[in-house]
Each structure stands twice: as C-alpha cells, then as structure tokens.
Amino acid sequence: MGKAEKTRQFIIEKAAPIFNRKGVAGTSISDILKATRLAKGGVYGNFSSKEEIVMEVFDYIAGEEKLQLRKVTATANTSAGKFEALFEYYSTFPKNQRVAGGCPMLNFGVEADDTNPGLKKKVSELVLYYESRIAKMVQYGKDNGEFKPEWDEKKFAVKMFTMLEGAILVSSVLGHNKQMLVVLDALREEMKHHSL
Template sequence: MGRNKYPEQTKESILETATQLFMQKGYEQTNIQDILDVTKLSKGGLYHHFKSKDEILEAVMQKRVQYVNGKFHDIIQNTKGENAKEKLKKILYKLGTDTETQALDKALTTHINPYFVVSGLQNCMAEDAPIICRLIEEGIKDGSLQTTKPALCSEVFLILLNYWANPILFGRNYSETKERLNYLKFVMCQLGVDVIDDSLVENMLKAYA
C-alpha cells in the first residue's frame, strides 16, 4: 500500500469522526469499528495515528480545550457593550450557551480525565482569569461594576462557574445545578460583579440539559 500523502488530514478526519460519534452514541458505546466504518480506513491506517480508543479520546479532549480557548478569545474580540458589565454579560451568555461544547462534555462524562481537569483549571487561572480581570477593571472605571479585588474576583468567579457549578464534573441533576447557578448569581452580586442574571441561568440550564 502506498504511503498516505496527507497524514494530517487523515488524523483530523479520525478526530472529527470520533467526536461526532462520541456525541451521538457516547464514549462507551462507540468502538473502533464505528470509526473505521465512517472514515473508510483500515485498522492499520487508524492505528498508524492512534494506538487505542483511549488515545483518540485524549486527542479529542485536547481539541475540545483548543476549541473552547479559541472561541473564548474570538468572543472577547468581537463582543461590544455599552459598558464593561454589559459586555461581560454578553460574553458569558455566548460561552455559557455553546451547545457544541456542552454536547461533547456530556458524551465524555463517564471518562473525565483528571489530568485534563487539572490542566484546564491551570489554564483557566493563567490565561482566562487575567482577561476577565481586565474586563472587571474596565467596569470599575466606567462605574458599571464595584469590587475591590478584580484579580481575585475573576479567579473565584471562573472556578465557581467552570468547575463548582458544572454538572458534568459532579453528575448533578437539573435542580441541583440550578441551585448552584442561582447561588453563584447571589455570590457575584455580593462581590459587586453582578453579571449573572435569570436569563443566563435559564439558558445555561438548557445547554446542559
């Protein structure tokens, strides 16, 4: 058999197919043959790129992180608001209601990798929190937000939103998730960064459902 002239395209095709199958059938219910049937690859062709389904899962999760990071920065760049508070609310709405990310998270819920949870948290603190901090600082300057510790507030907010209130990580039901999102709304209001409203809570719950 001739050498594959486009190995990166083949690898990308495997990951795209696996991602769709994981979302449609779930990780446990998807097997290597399912991926082969869609991609029309031989077992040797697939195993040239990935040694196992677990290795495919790891690559899918890495792409998920890249997708979320890219979407976050794209939304930051392209969202406008009459003040920093309104801009931040719009950003949170767009991120919190992204059904593609939620669908993949739900498909992978039985195989949460602690490494990716920890690395995601570290990335959140190192890259995302400073961006949110700058928006909060803008809000302090324009008078739309009132908090004395924008850097610490942004870190607490992201940890609570992305991890503590995330039903995927803890297997929580609708009412438990709603209770935590509403409490997060209360906490942020107390901190002077009231950027979560009832509409955002309800739409995040729909995305998680």
C-alpha cells in the same frame, strides 16, 4: 499538511463527536471506522491505539471550545461586555457548540476520574485554563475601572466555572435550561454588585 497529517486530522474530527457523546468506554473502534469509512489499517496506520485517539480527540475538542469562547468574547471591548457575551452563549448551550455532544470537561472528566490518569490531567489543565481566563477578565475589568478593586477574581473564577458546569450537567439531564438561566442571573447579580 501532508497526507498522513490530513488523515490523522480527519480521523480526529470524525471521532470527536462520537467520543463526546458516547464516552471513551462507549466508543468502539467500529464506531470510528463507520464514521471515517476507513479500514482498520487506515486508523491503526495513523494511531497506535484507541487511547492515543482519545487523547488527540480531547485536545482537538478543547481547542475548538477555546476558539469558540474566544470568538464569543472577541467583539466586546469591556470586561463586563465579555462576561455578558459569555452569559448569552451559555444561555443557549449546547446549540452553538463547535463539537456536538455536550461539555467535554464533564463527559471526559467523569470517565477519566480514576481510570485514565493522562486524560484526567488534560481535563484538569483545561479546568484551570478556564478559571484563569475568568480571573483575567475580572482583573482586566478592575484595571480599567469597571469593577471594585477588592473583588477576588480567583474566588469568582472558581464559583463561575463550577456553577456553569453544574448548570450544564443539570440542563443536559433535565432537557431544558431553566437552571442555567437561574445560574446566569446569579452571576450577573454578583458582577453588578462588584461593578463601579
């Protein structure tokens, strides 16, 4: 990685938690300058606009989240074990998050709804990625005789993803994880119902 690439990466990593906490509209170039201790030319010499920084930051945060969730599930050999590892992870979310500030899909998704089609597309792709990962975990379990063959992995993926995202939102607003724990118990019950 050359000097320019290192500087770009440095800016992205410093800006990521700011955008994730304060949002796109709430984050100013001054915030980024303060966090990086760079002059305006140092930032704009590497990025053409705040919009470009936002898009790169979202890709970075999404990549870090994917890496974290792969790490969480990597030690389990069974599909049920991978699900339980995820449930444990979400029971303490966001304490173990790689980039501070809460769930990037909620944070960026709400803001990008109608104002930023490019960012909305990136958030949509990330949602579909997570749903497909959940569906694959169910299918893996079905293929290996852990789960009943009639369990609809696509419907469960949508249900699990939206329940977790809703619980993250409510937990963030209320400042505790009681609702998250109820959601996790419901997901465990469904998994148990479809287990062989």
